[in-house]
Amino acid sequence: MDRRDFFSGALAGAMLAGAPAAAQTDVAGDTQSVTIERAAEGRPHEGKVFALVTPHLDDGPIFAGGTIAKMLREGYTGYFIRTSNDEKDSAGLSLGATVLANEKDTALFFKTMGLKGSFDLSYRNHRMDDVARTELRGRLIFLFRLLKVNTVLSYDPWGHYEENPDHYVTAQAVEAACWMAGGSLDFPEHRAAGIQPHSVSEKYYFARGPQLVNRVVDISGVVEQKRRAILSCRTMIEHMVVDLNSSLRARNQRIPALEGPDAPAEFVKAAFEERDAAIGRRHNLPAAEEFHYIGPDHSLDAYITKSAVTL
Numbered sequence: 001m002d003r004r005d006f007f008s009g010a011l012a013g014a015m016l017a018g019a020p021a022a023a024q025t026d027v028a029g030d031t032q033s034v035t036i037e038r039a040a041e042g043r044p045h046e047g048k049v050f051a052l053v054t055p056h057l058d059d060g061p062i063f064a065g066g067t068i069a070k071m072l073r074e075g076y077t078g079y080f081i082r083t084s085n086d087e088k089d090s091a092g093l094s095l096g097a098t099v100l101a102n103e104k105d106t107a108l109f110f111k112t113m114g115l116k117g118s119f120d121l122s123y124r125n126h127r128m129d130d131v132a133r134t135e136l137r138g139r140l141i142f143l144f145r146l147l148k149v150n151t152v153l154s155y156d157p158w159g160h161y162e163e164n165p166d167h168y169v170t171a172q173a174v175e176a177a178c179w180m181a182g183g184s185l186d187f188p189e190h191r192a193a194g195i196q197p198h199s200v201s202e203k204y205y206f207a208r209g210p211q212l213v214n215r216v217v218d219i220s221g222v223v224e225q226k227r228r229a230i231l232s233c234r235t236m237i238e239h240m241v242v243d244l245n246s247s248l249r250a251r252n253q254r255i256p257a258l259e260g261p262d263a264p265a266e267f268v269k270a271a272f273e274e275r276d277a278a279i280g281r282r283h284n285l286p287a288a289e290e291f292h293y294i295g296p297d298h299s300l301d302a303y304i305t306k307s308a309v310t311l
């Protein structure tokens, strides 16, 4: 996400503010209930693996940083797959220096959150609509199988009014890779290398614009972890602050709190913590993140319970 993304996201958030808290109507006209996911006791997700898959370093921390912190606290092992090289997101650095700065910030995010691994696929920032979807999908299928990913967090491939090609290209590849990774005839050479088919069964999709929301995660217990996650994106947050300050100067204004060493923290509070609080108010929570959640397929559970016999 870059500065322009943030302002677009803020606008989208305002558009969504009037959405009903209890339910939304999907494109087929069916009413979908909203599940509130609260903090769980202990480590119920021990043994499960999630992958955050986004083109840009700051996408995950901004839209799902609380949910990521909650998942890790509740036992998940986490990986980060960054599909672009983030070469366009800095204030005043060259392209090459921007790649390096964001690479270092990615390492800081990885360490701050306590993730187990991260992978940079390094496609050129803002040019991902020129990437062969089959190549990106194939790389994700390999990683989903290798890491035995149960759950992904990514952009909603069906989110509306998304202007950044990196976002929707990555999202579409993620969605297809999740089920295709389970197919034994897709990339059969993986099996020869000892890597077995493995499909991803849970998805948490976030969006900058309107989307179908059916899962709200209470992040009130991990607000500090989310703040640290966002602040680890040092180069990108600095870019947002510099751009906001220059737009204020153009209007002959300034915000003193956005000019000192505490400017990044002030900006994160104003831009993102206020937004999370606003989402929370819609659901009677102190702070929350919204998702379209797709879980495991239970359509045959009743039939299996009725019909299955022990081997």
Ligand SMILES: [Zn+2]
Pocket (backbone or CB within 6 Å): 001, 002, 005, 055, 056, 059, 164, 167
């Ligand atoms: Zn982004």
